[in-house]
């Protein structure tokens with residue numbers, strides 16, 4: 001451990017914990033948490049955040065917190081208020097009410113300190129199109145206060161992490177969408193921030209590029225002290241990269257939980273689907289304990305048996321299929337469907 005650190009940690013009052021986590025450089029944070037014992041590690045705190053555009057309330061009294069190690073999916077339909085929330089969180093838009101803090105720094109009153117803790121990829125990843133990739137990254141590094149060898153080191157790290165070696169001499173406007181997004185991500189991580197805010201990072205990318213960018217996000221999030229917040233309306237993204245999801249519509253919070261918790265709210269949670277060679281009489285299925293309903297697809301060749309909340313019906317359905325000698329090609333149990341949960345939540349909100 002570096003000399004003097006012990007004294008520094010011991011004399012830190014608990015009330016300053018959040019600032020300490022930002023002030024101390026990794027890997028010292030782990031040491032700090034041991035010395036400080038039970039501490040609350042909230043890095044992002046959003047409290048009753050509100051934004052109006054004229055009569056329209058874009059963000060409505062929104063509150064939630066994000067802790068180190070979380071990859072938060074910020075979900076909502078078009079116009080839900082995701083980008084507006086992110087702009088307020090990053091200090092690019094002033095709220096009409098409420099507050100937000102990053103690592104203990106209030107974005108309204110300690111804007112620069114708060115912004116130093118985060119990297120931000122705005123929607124569409126706007127960059128200076130006529131700049132070359134290397135020049136752009138060096139420029140942003142300079143703006144971030146990096147100088148000399150440290151600047152070169154951090155630019156090289158970001159270039160390597162985002163695999164930009166092949167396009168360093170190219171102007172940004174001539175890059176493919178996928179590479180533009182990578183350059184956007186590279187500028188966001190140049191100063192190795194504790195918090196990454198990414199507004200629709202995979203929007204408009206082809207499936208291969210989406211896969212690549214998700215891999216990069218997972219790589220960036222693998223440091224357990226960091227936070228990544230991703231806004232998206234792509235539900236597969238939540239299952240692919242997020243440890244937690246917050247769903248909003250009309251600027252209001254509708255749900256907050258892990259992908260598993262959200263899937264458990266689906267009517268298809270624990271549902272059993274049978275793929276059959278021939279359609280069958282589904283009446284006996286309805287008589288099984290814990291079965292709430294049956295849905296047919298593919299002209300009766302696919303039967304989905306819905307489970308009552310808390311019921312596990314897979315063994316009974318399998319046994320019935322065996323007894324009835326149904327020609328079953330496939331039998332599977334579902335975790336739940338995020339898209340159905342999302343549609344139901346947002347439809348209820350609209351009603």
Ligand SMILES: Nc1ncnc2c1ncn2[C@@H]1O[C@H](COP(=O)(O)OP(=O)(O)OP(=O)(O)O)[C@@H](O)[C@H]1O
Pocket residue numbers: 053058076077078079080081082083084085233
């Ligand atoms: N500068 C602005 N002036 C007026 N209205 C705005 C402004 N910015 C956003 N809005 C409105 O606020 C609401 C929320 O917009 P926002 O861009 O935050 O939604 P979003 O969830 O990010 O949507 P999307 O998924 O389509 O990007 C929308 O109704 C939008 O039209």
